[in-house]
Amino acid sequence: MKGPDKMNKHSPIKPPASLLERANEIYDFGAALRGPAADANVDQQPIEKPAAEPETAKAAVAPAIAPVAAPLPVRPATARGKLRAHIDREALRAANYIDPDGPVTGLSEEFRIVKRQLLLAARGGRGFDPIEHGERILICSANPNEGKTFCAVNLALSMATEKDNRVLLVDADFAKPSVLARLGIEGGRGLMDALADSAIDVEDLVIETDVNGLSVLPAGAQTNQDTEYLAAARTAAVLDQLTRHDPARIIIFDSPPALAASPASALALHVGQAVMVVHADVTTDSALRDALSLLSGCENIQLLLNRAKFSPTGRKFGNYYGYGA
Ligand SMILES: Nc1ncnc2c1ncn2[C@@H]1O[C@H](COP(=O)(O)OP(=O)(O)O)[C@@H](O)[C@H]1O
Ligand SMILES: [Mg+2]
Numbered sequence: 001m002k003g004p005d006k007m008n009k010h011s012p013i014k015p016p017a018s019l020l021e022r023a024n025e026i027y028d029f030g031a032a033l034r035g036p037a038a039d040a041n042v043d044q045q046p047i048e049k050p051a052a053e054p055e056t057a058k059a060a061v062a063p064a065i066a067p068v069a070a071p072l073p074v075r076p077a078t079a080r081g082k083l084r085a086h087i088d089r090e091a092l093r094a095a096n097y098i099d100p101d102g103p104v105t106g107l108s109e110e111f112r113i114v115k116r117q118l119l120l121a122a123r124g125g126r127g128f129d130p131i132e133h134g135e136r137i138l139i140c141s142a143n144p145n146e147g148k149t150f151c152a153v154n155l156a157l158s159m160a161t162e163k164d165n166r167v168l169l170v171d172a173d174f175a176k177p178s179v180l181a182r183l184g185i186e187g188g189r190g191l192m193d194a195l196a197d198s199a200i201d202v203e204d205l206v207i208e209t210d211v212n213g214l215s216v217l218p219a220g221a222q223t224n225q226d227t228e229y230l231a232a233a234r235t236a237a238v239l240d241q242l243t244r245h246d247p248a249r250i251i252i253f254d255s256p257p258a259l260a261a262s263p264a265s266a267l268a269l270h271v272g273q274a275v276m277v278v279h280a281d282v283t284t285d286s287a288l289r290d291a292l293s294l295l296s297g298c299e300n301i302q303l304l305l306n307r308a309k310f311s312p313t314g315r316k317f318g319n320y321y322g323y324g325a
Contacts, residue, residue, distance in 0.1 A: 069233035072241040075201065083207040087214075088184025095182065097150070098157045100211045111151075111158040114275075114304060118155075119165065121273055121300060122250060131300055133272035135243065138172075138298065140255040140264055142291035146279035147306035149178050152254035155275075160213035165250050168206065168242060170217045172253040172267060174226050177219035179254050185209070190218030194238055195229040202238050203245050217242075230266035239270055258291035269297035276301055280308035 093099050098108050120126065122134035139152040156169040170191055171179035180187045185207060194202035208215045229235065243249060253271065258264040268274055274295050278288060288303075295301055 069237040071244075072201075072237045074241055074244045075203070083188070083205070085183075085185040085207050085209050085216075087209050087211050091182070091184045092153075092157075097182070098154045100157050100160070100214075107154065108158060111154045115155060115158045115162075117302070118273060118275070119159070119162070119250070123165075131272050133270070134300070135249065136239065136251045136253070136271040136273070138253045138255050138264075138267055138271040138274040138295070139277065140258050140268075140274055140291070140295060141277040141279070142257060142259050142283055142287040143279075144176070144257045144260060146257070146283060147277045148173070148257070149182060149254050151275065151277050151304060151306060152252055153179060153182055156214060156252050157211065159250055159252070160211055162213070164248065166213045166215070166246060166248050168215050168217060168246075168249050168251045170251060170253045171219040172263070173256045174219045174222045174263060175256060175261060179216060180218055183209070183216065185216065187218050190220030191238075192220035192223060192226060192229065194220065195232070195235055196221075196223055198234065202241060206242075227262045227266045230263050231269070235266075235270060258294045259287060265294045265297060268295040271298050272300060274298040274301045275304050277304050277306050280305055282307075 087100065089099055089101055093102070096107070098105070098111065102108075118137055120128065121131050122137070124130035137155075139148050139155065141148045152169060156167045159165055159167045169179060171177045172191065173179075174192055177187065177190075188207070189200070189205050191202065191205075194200045194205060202217070205220070206215050206217050223229065239251070242251060253267055255267055256264045276288070276291060276295070292301060
């Protein structure tokens, strides 16, 4: 029973639900999410993978990853000229993103909570072992314009403030790359170029930014075989190379929409964690189910609620989520 007598220092006061939890309250999928990120929070309602594969999923299922390629060499940082870029803080502020130099805001607090859960799964702690490739996090959604880039960039900015981790933000929405433009960085060769040409060392394409701890990797030139490149053994080798170059790296992928493009399911095979951004009031249950099924190559998927007008738990965050107060 609820009552004022319960709200004293002897009884634990339940903190407001995070965006991850609220997404799961709204989209009631019932069964357990796997992995420590899910277990870390008792309130979190897990996602049930659909028993039968929906029609839309069948058309776009990605091929399995090819056999493992030999490890690629890792050259020391001194052997290469690092690309560097300035991040346009003013543009971030104007678009309601986290300002890396700004004060703590409701938005930065929300992403701090999301970040904690993902880092726990990636690095382990509180009695949990790290999950395999938990340092690779795919930010996906069912459809375009649901907030993938918004969440990927904000999460990367939030994680970059962590002393023990560095963040590599990969623009992996090859058909509609927007990470670099959002940060005010000029594009260049990127991941797809490195996948398509074995003479390219992917580390040479990584751009260091003037936000401490944050670097970015452009999408590169789109090909008509993006999914095949992503499913090939070279992709696993290239991603391993990125981690071996800097084991403190968390790699965040701004994914293509799951229902619009098959590279998303191919990418899901390479990551340890996926975040499915759900646009409150817009993403339908069936679109979400189909999207989750397409990402089934990844065993740890969390829902993240974006653009909610009100919080079911009473906490307001509409004003900094683009809806006005
Ligand atoms: N929570 C939010 N608050 C304010 N603007 C948002 C929010 N989520 C998304 N947007 C804006 O909505 C538009 C679409 O979001 P975006 O992240 O680009 O979607 P996607 O990458 O899924 O296509 C962008 O202009 C983005 O800045
Ligand atoms: Mg985007």
